[in-house]
Ligand SMILES: Nc1ncnc2c1ncn2[C@@H]1O[C@H](COP(=O)(O)OP(=O)(O)OP(=O)(O)O)[C@@H](O)[C@H]1O
């Protein structure tokens with residue numbers, strides 16, 4: 461017996477044919493069933509349909525490796541258009557176009573438009589098998605390549621998450637560890653602290669990165685819908701169930717499912733979910749046959765689940781199950797040192813998307829950002845920077861480009877303005893703002909106190925966007941407040 465491992469083709473040996481999923485779109489029934497049968501015998505999982513619309517629906521639901529598409533679909537659909545749409549959704553899907561012998565030109569066009577290969581009808585069975593196999597080998601090699609690349613970049617893999625403070629360093633260390641495992645992770649933190657971002661980073665740096673990351677918001681759906689989404693259903697299980705539907709647990713097979721706002725999941729459903737997770741299988745509504753699945757579970761909440769559980773609103777056993785590891789994200793006000801880092805990160809992002817040159821914050825603007833408590837955390841900071849990047853008239857974002865609420869009421873112990881490192885303009889604006897606050901928005905009084913003409917005051921008020929300062933709140937929102 462040869463105990464040595466045989467030499468292996470890169471990638472292919474690790475990917476058994478049955479792990480590959482093929483979408484077959486062919487409107488001629490006979491041709492479709494011939495191809496489907498042939499490939500099923502090779503061990504691939506086949507999804508078949510005759511129409512472009514149905515193909516997209518399947519694609520949306522299933523993780524597909526390869527699409528075999530007839531060039532001339534009846535019913536107005538064009539195979540190349542369909543492939544284009546599929547590539548928009550997932551550029552890594554391999555495409556094979558099937559075309560009649562007469563239209564080799566369109567086959568060439570297919571290659572130009574991103575198909576991996578084409579097959580002309582009629583074809584020899586072996587030829588079809590070879591083309592499919594070659595495409596999937598290519599894909600496997602590509603995957604492996606990507607995997608290597610990812611390992612190389614290991615230390616940078618959470619690069620999209622900005623943070624330098626000790627608390628975030630701790631978060632990164634835990635993330636590094638859990639990414640390599642299959643453990644359930646509970647991510648807690650106030651709204652906007654980056655819980656979903658962390659969940660995605662864990663998935664995309666895990667072994668499951670090539671499968672799906674499926675988020676589900678447990679707070680957004682009514683109980684019965686949430687249940688049918690999770691477990692799926694059989695046709696006729698309830699009114700409106702026109703056809704079988706795969707549940708999210710199954711759709712995320714071999715990938716990661718992310719339960720957002722898990723604290724909002726109704727108790728009865730918590731029990732069902734717990735059972736499904738324990739048994740790694742679930743029953744679609746209206747079915748007695750269990751469907752097995754293999755998913756990694758990540759959850760997020762901004763509730764205190766221990767407290768919820770003590771008070772009977774969250775099942776203790778489910779909490780143990782999902783909370784193998786906890787990652788707690790600090791609120792932004794507790795990591796103010798990261799504010800400049802984050803603000804500049806977002807400024808880079810938005811100057812680019814707005815097509816502006818390199819922008820920066822003035823010292824005064826940065827002081828304002830640092831002095832605010834950020835109840836909406838990083839999300840609020842991001843929105844603020846985006847808004848400022850849109851509004852700023854020059855490449856420098858000044859304090860007056862930031863929304864009024866960030867400036868807060870001038871505290872009694874407001875530091876002397878001259879010592880603040882502000883520009884002259886910022887000093888002027890801040891001084892005017894304080895005066896306007898003091899006179900409760902009375903422009904005539906303010907002009908007198910400042911020793912300037914009323915018309916000058918109005919001009920400056922407009923320029924510095926101080927229109928409503930000091931005036932009693934009317935309840936009307938300023939037009940450009942971030943959401
Ligand atoms: N550390 C960070 N670095 C870069 N961007 C971040 C960071 N934290 C959050 N963000 C950005 O802030 C926004 C909000 O993050 P996310 O949606 O992950 O927050 P959340 O905790 O899930 O909020 P909610 O509880 O409201 O759902 C996103 O646009 C995200 O990209």
Ligand SMILES: [Mg+2]
Pocket residue numbers: 655656720760
């Ligand atoms: Mg979220």
